[in-house]
Amino acid sequence: MKLLVALDIDGTVLDHDEVITERVRTAVADAVAAGAHVVIATGRSLEGTVPVLDRLGIVEGWAVCSNGAMTLRLDPLLDKGYEISDVVTFDPGPVLTILREHLPTALYLVEDETARRKVTAAFPDGELSGEPLVVPFEELKAGPATRVVVRSPQSTPEDFLAVVERVGLHGVSYAVGWTAWLDLAPDGVSKASALEVVRERLGVAPQDTVAVGDGRNDVEMLAWAARGVAMGQAVPEVRAAADEVTAPVEEDGVAVVLEDLLAHRR
Numbered sequence: 001m002k003l004l005v006a007l008d009i010d011g012t013v014l015d016h017d018e019v020i021t022e023r024v025r026t027a028v029a030d031a032v033a034a035g036a037h038v039v040i041a042t043g044r045s046l047e048g049t050v051p052v053l054d055r056l057g058i059v060e061g062w063a064v065c066s067n068g069a070m071t072l073r074l075d076p077l078l079d080k081g082y083e084i085s086d087v088v089t090f091d092p093g094p095v096l097t098i099l100r101e102h103l104p105t106a107l108y109l110v111e112d113e114t115a116r117r118k119v120t121a122a123f124p125d126g127e128l129s130g131e132p133l134v135v136p137f138e139e140l141k142a143g144p145a146t147r148v149v150v151r152s153p154q155s156t157p158e159d160f161l162a163v164v165e166r167v168g169l170h171g172v173s174y175a176v177g178w179t180a181w182l183d184l185a186p187d188g189v190s191k192a193s194a195l196e197v198v199r200e201r202l203g204v205a206p207q208d209t210v211a212v213g214d215g216r217n218d219v220e221m222l223a224w225a226a227r228g229v230a231m232g233q234a235v236p237e238v239r240a241a242a243d244e245v246t247a248p249v250e251e252d253g254v255a256v257v258l259e260d261l262l263a264h265r266r
Contacts, residue, residue, distance in 0.1 A: 002035070003031075003204065003208050003261065004037045004208065004209045004210070005031060005036050005038045005209075005261070006040075006195050006211040006221060007039070007040055007213075007254060008041060008042060008212060008214060009040060009044055010042070010214075011178075011231060011233065011249050012212055012214050012231055012249060013056070014249075015250060016249070020055055020056065021252055023252045024252055024254055025057075026255075027262075028057075028058070029057055030259075031261065032057075032058065038058060038061070039198055040052065040053060040056075041194070041195055041211070042063075044065060046084070049063055050072075053074065053082075058074065059074060060076065061074050062202075063082070067185045067190060067191055067217050068185060068189045068193050069111075069147050069185050069194075071085050071086040071087075071194050071198065072085060084114075084115070087113045087146060088185075089113050089144035089186060090145060090171070091145075092140065092144075095171070096108065096110075099150055099167065100137065103150060103155075103163060105154065106150050107122075107150070107152070107153070108137060108148070108150055109128070109132060109149040109150075109151070110147070110148050110149075111146050111147040112145055112146065115146075117133070118134075118139065119133070119134055119135070120137050120140065123151055124153055146185070146186070149181065149183055149184070150181070150182040150184070151182075153180065155180040164176060171187050172186065173185045173186065173188060175216045175217035177216065177217070183217055190220040191213075191218065191220060192223070195224060206226060208226065210257070211224065211225035211229065212229045212246070212254050214230065214234040216235070220241075222242045227243055228241065228242040229245070230242035230244075231249055231253045231254070
């Protein structure tokens, strides 16, 4: 099966309790066994992605992290089972300065080219994997970054989105999450841009690409794929970017898609 199947993690492969159901796990394993290139494409950092790859049993191929700013090559013969193959960085200073002016009480995170993360203070429980280093805000501006995250627990998603739109961010790519959460990446970088590089390396034809996701950071990826599928719980703008909508994560929507692919590709 000469297919590239790109799968988001949160709200797609994992439910909101971070559970991977047996049906989803089996569907992913069956797709890999049938020869599909299953590529996890996530906004999570490397540290948050690798454990999910392990849970899914994906040990070879590629994975896209940090909304496209970092790509991993997976190989069980490597010491860690992976290596960082591609990294795109930007200067976080200007955007951090302007956001801090409008969101002075927000929490800020910067991830560098080695996947190290620094934060201004602890994020709400369960929102970050591992233990990022807590540093003064000004230290976040030092050195190149692959990703900047802004989290404003005291804001509603609607208020937060309004502030972001009012600021007028330039020179970066960005996506607002389900909560008052903002992901910033280098300009022009998205899951789609990283997946296009992976597609070319694998020699998969553009018409043989499938993507499944549920978040605003999946919009470019869904438009990129020949078959873009939004999860059932996705917001309207994400659904509009897709070719079709599957069942929500609570009903194993990603497994429905993978099972359909296998049924029609045998």
